[in-house]
Amino acid sequence: MGSVEVSGSKNAALPIIYACALVSGKCVLENIPNIRDIHFSFEILKGMGATVRMLDRTTYEVDCTDLVPGTSNYDLVRKLRGSYYLLGAEFGRFGKAKVGFPGGCNFGVRPIDQHIKGFEALGGTVNTEGGYIEIESENGVNGTNIFFDVSSVGATINIMIAAATGKGLTIIDNAAKEPHVVDCANFLNTCGANISGAGSDMIRIKGVPELHGCSYAIIPDMIEAGSFMVATAATSGSVRINNVIPKHLESITAKLLEVGVEVEEFDDAVHVTAPEKLRKTSVKTLPYPGFPTDMHPQRCAMLCKAEGVSSINESIYENRFRYVEELKRMGAQIKVDGRIVSIEGGNPLSAAPVVATDLRGGIAVMIAALMCEGQTEIGECHLIERGYDDICGKLRGLGADIRKVECPEPVATQKAN
Ligand code: EPU
Numbered sequence: 001m002g003s004v005e006v007s008g009s010k011n012a013a014l015p016i017i018y019a020c021a022l023v024s025g026k027c028v029l030e031n032i033p034n035i036r037d038i039h040f041s042f043e044i045l046k047g048m049g050a051t052v053r054m055l056d057r058t059t060y061e062v063d064c065t066d067l068v069p070g071t072s073n074y075d076l077v078r079k080l081r082g083s084y085y086l087l088g089a090e091f092g093r094f095g096k097a098k099v100g101f102p103g104g105c106n107f108g109v110r111p112i113d114q115h116i117k118g119f120e121a122l123g124g125t126v127n128t129e130g131g132y133i134e135i136e137s138e139n140g141v142n143g144t145n146i147f148f149d150v151s152s153v154g155a156t157i158n159i160m161i162a163a164a165t166g167k168g169l170t171i172i173d174n175a176a177k178e179p180h181v182v183d184c185a186n187f188l189n190t191c192g193a194n195i196s197g198a199g200s201d202m203i204r205i206k207g208v209p210e211l212h213g214c215s216y217a218i219i220p221d222m223i224e225a226g227s228f229m230v231a232t233a234a235t236s237g238s239v240r241i242n243n244v245i246p247k248h249l250e251s252i253t254a255k256l257l258e259v260g261v262e263v264e265e266f267d268d269a270v271h272v273t274a275p276e277k278l279r280k281t282s283v284k285t286l287p288y289p290g291f292p293t294d295m296h297p298q299r300c301a302m303l304c305k306a307e308g309v310s311s312i313n314e315s316i317y318e319n320r321f322r323y324v325e326e327l328k329r330m331g332a333q334i335k336v337d338g339r340i341v342s343i344e345g346g347n348p349l350s351a352a353p354v355v356a357t358d359l360r361g362g363i364a365v366m367i368a369a370l371m372c373e374g375q376t377e378i379g380e381c382h383l384i385e386r387g388y389d390d391i392c393g394k395l396r397g398l399g400a401d402i403r404k405v406e407c408p409e410p411v412a413t414q415k416a417n
Pocket of ligand 1: 010011014081082105109110111112113114115116150151152153154155176293294316317318359360387
């Protein structure tokens, strides 16, 4: 039996860090994960004139008083998806914004039309030229009603950030309900915003003239927690996973119970105990509170152990399947048909040189490597470090024989003009 501490949530910390750009004053952020997407984000803000001080390993003081809009580094911005929150923050504080197109994992097309629709509804004129998204408005941000055509975490949070210091009332309908949406609303409210309804599908934002600094602790990372839960199930282990909010893990827990894994819940921990054999099962990824798409590849690796044919229906992204070819190199019997992944489990996997195709695909091959005999080499592991804090150290603490050999950062290939 082992135990592991979960770090702060990547997808909550990112918007909260960029939302600091709305604030003239100091924000102290606790429970910040030590991961690449966060480091890139602090570099982006520093390059724009912000002061960022590390107070301890997980606590940072961010002061964006002197931030200059429109000056973010194009090459850094394109390294991650979350950098698009700078659009909402610049627009909200300065009434204009200019930020390069974001990057992020490659799952096929990842449109930002709902963000643009929201910014336009708030009174912005949006141009997308030369690799940049630019918002202009003569009268700043004006409250309005916005209905999103899809449940989008990024668009919901971006509009919430922009509208927090806008004029009048903004109502977001068909809002995303993920815990990180709620966490960002709580942060903004702690800074003096007036936001209600986050966590439901209708969010009301009454604009306030300005926000003030605050101290705020980020929620634990539900996907990191879920990844350890699934890794435990995949390796027939028994692990206590600390610093979690069990409510956020409900769908992940429910789908583990279905395959025969025991999950005991405590106030801020879960204890996962897995049998030798798992049962086959099906799942469809859905927006929260459904089963998260960010747990799909890990679950696929785990299901290689369940006898019979299991399936995963990926309803959020059109092409989150690049990791499948890597699992197949390890002997996994997996077929992808449209958006359905079928896994014929029960045969042992075998070690092979593989690569992390993206963040969650990377942790999936790492889980598969834990499941098989022999030594697996995982290339492109910098992609895993985008979202997992000290993954090798944490897995070693649970008994894995794992070490980082090298993790080079690829050189940016394209510059903005
Ligand atoms: N969509 C649109 N138009 C938009 C925005 C989204 O059609 O303007 C579609 C997307 O193509 C997708 C769906 O709506 O099919 C949901 O996308 P969403 O906007 O919710 O995703 P996101 O904000 O780009 C965040 C996380 C992802 C996570 C998704 C879904 C961050 C930085 N990223 O992305 O995290 O998969 O929500 O929960 O918060 C990860 O951590 O590995 C990761 C990919």
